[in-house]
Amino acid sequence: MPPPVLPDIVTRLRAAGCVFAKEEGRLLVAAARTPADLAAAVDRRASGEPLEHVLGWAEFAGLRIAIDTGVFVPRRRTELLVRQAASVASTASPRAVVVDLCCGSGAVGVAVVAALDQAELHAADVDAVAVRCARRNVTPVGGQVYEGDLYDALPEALRGRVDVLVANAPYVPTAEIGLLPPEARVHEARVALDGGRDGLDVLRRVAAGAPRWLAPGGHLLVETSEQQATETVEAFSRSGLVPRVVRSDECDATVVIGAAT
């Protein structure tokens, strides 16, 4: 069979519903080492796999982040969380201690420390596949990745030392998982999406545990939805953090920031 050519690939991707068929086609062509690789990649994308899983990387905050099959693809909106975390970290100690909890690929932590002159990065996730992927991104920037449930994964030596604790935890209410596009629903791990009945189960635990790990003057930053912001703020207040909300309509992103008292 002759190797697929770009116009045919674009037609196929467009028919499969890819909005950015031309751009995606070019990326698939550029990434393929052989015509057989290219044909397989086009098949995968046309069958609905996220482009980032097919390519093996995602562009995030101006960086190329390795993404393994099944691992959560970092979203553009999460760049607001990165910007806020980097801003808070830059006013902390000269070598801020940054922890990326629920790290997935590690994209958030890597992007935060990329914006700083110096930082100590630690990342953790409960999913072994995500942890393996995060090591590919976090180790090259000198960080450490741990596997386990939220704070259980972190070394005791970090208690009371964390300047910036950042978490893009799952926050989709269980009943809404079925409404997500198939790229997320089918190709990303359920544990990466499902936030429980009201979507806030993991975020509440993150907020409750944060004061034990934050340094004096440290901050917890989480992404949430606009609808969940009020309850997220309440969870922060209950745990003794002083919360504020940052909203970007342009990115449809909401971040709650809590300062340790």
Ligand SMILES: C[S@@+](CC[C@H](N)C(=O)[O-])C[C@H]1O[C@@H](n2cnc3c(N)ncnc32)[C@H](O)[C@@H]1O
């Ligand atoms: C929405 S994804 C975000 C991943 C990454 N922070 C990002 O923005 O690309 C949520 C991540 O939280 C992890 N996770 C879910 N529950 C967890 C828990 N109890 N402890 C640690 N990680 C958890 C999932 O495995 C998944 O990688």
